[in-house]
Amino acid sequence: MLLAGLLFFGNASPVQAEEFPRPLFLPSGTQSFLSTNHRALIFEWTGGRPPFYVELLSTDDESLVSERLQVSKETIECAYTGDSTSSKTVIFNKAMIGVLELQPQSIRILVSDSLGSVFIREMTVFVESKSISANQALGKLIDSHTLDSTSQFQYRQYLGDLKILNYFQKLLARRVLCNALHG
């Protein structure tokens, strides 16, 4: 099967379609919540074949952001379940979208890979008066029983770029990400 591709298309090689893109912190089949406090959004997902195309749409499908982003490929060391002595490197994708001003509305995020696999998630943007610190967000995200799955994405946004967290926050953030990656 591989030979056929090579014969007809030179250096082209078959690709892995079974690794469909799957978003983190955004459950399927339900609307997640998103605060108007956020001026930039971080989307993370596993799988899929680059390049990726990211669209942020309002409910009437008018595009808020539509970009073929430079998605960064990130790696993280996650412990095997039930075995704290060994770990494996997990790869995921990250895209940051700058949003000038989110208004209360329903929006959709649509991410497609080069093979046409697409995930869609819907979010309800709401006005949030209080501000949540990174520590508070980590506390909620670590204990999944205290946080509805529809709020995970919102709390993930309060962490921002994980690179700027302090050492202990990074440890907790790694656990949060690994839990999400194990899905």
Place this chain on the structure above:
Amino acid sequence: MLYTARFTNSLKHAHLWVWLIFFSFSVNADGAVGCTPTLIVHPRGGTESASPADGLSYPSGTAINFYVEISSSCYWVIFWKDSNGNVFNISPNHLLHEYGVYANTSSRFRLPSGANQNFTLDNIIGTEIIILMGRDKPFADLSMVGRTIAKSSTSQLHSNLSVFGSQLLIQEIGHD
């Protein structure tokens, strides 16, 4: 097994409405004779249904295979749009390129490609859409095809996807 596991998690549906939408680009703008892929739905323990066929409805837990038959030289690709709007390119991974799957002779492809693998439906009720596309020339932008599918309602698929081929035939199948 990864293939099956992924679909067990993400594409489970209590009652599957299968809309088979068949695109046949029989003659391209340049006059080349096109491919005519056909789709067969095979529930485990059930009877194969060849496209065109009556609508299909399956209960939770049903294991399903698809077969794509190619009668002549062809580029083809098959998508699954789930009831939440997500789109999966379920073409056989070991053959798939960014221009689609190429078959240069009469062929029959099993999906998933593993001999003991199936797509398994869970308890989420919804409409599933299976889209099989074929054309004489390589697909130029499967990403665009996927996004078009994701943004289109069932009734819009025919017109919205027509831009990817010069001739188009759509067959919809649905039953309770």
